[in-house]
Amino acid sequence: MEDVVLLVGAGTFAPVTAETVGGHGMHAELMSSRRACVERVGRHVESRSPIVAMGTTSVRALESMYWFGDMPIFGTTQLLIVPKYPFKMVDAIITNFHQPRSTLLMLVSAFLGGTPQDLFNVYQEALDRGYRFLSYGDSCIFARPSFFER
Secondary structure (H helix, E strand, O other): OOOOEEEOOOOOOOOOOOOHHHHOOOEEEEEEHHHHEEEEEEHHHHOOOOEEEOOHHHHHHHHHHHOOOOOOEOOOOOOOOOOOOOOOOOOOEEEEOOOOHHHHHHHHHHOOOOOHHHHHHHHEEEEEEOOOOOOOEEEEEEOOOHHHOO
């Protein structure tokens, strides 16, 4: 396990109010990592070993690493992950349940792939079972099909 730090700003929790995703301005967030982490993640990618992210912020930091070509020890990202995003680094995510119209929920929806109904079904199950939402709530794991093919 390695630490990838993304300092979450208030914008993460602000609802998306734009009519289209492209109209939503993603705020910049600071991220950092140790060189050993960058090297280890690189080895996982080369060997096609699965990468499991703990939380949406880790997903954004790891996916930003791909677009940077390497993760800086310290930098910023404004990566907005929405449905049809082509994940390059993360194979599974452990995350809690998020609010409607949030960038966090869009990221989970992108990770699930499929249709909005797929995400609705997951959330309906959580509601039916009384799961708790937000940062101190219950969590679940989502894995891409490629996770099981390795």
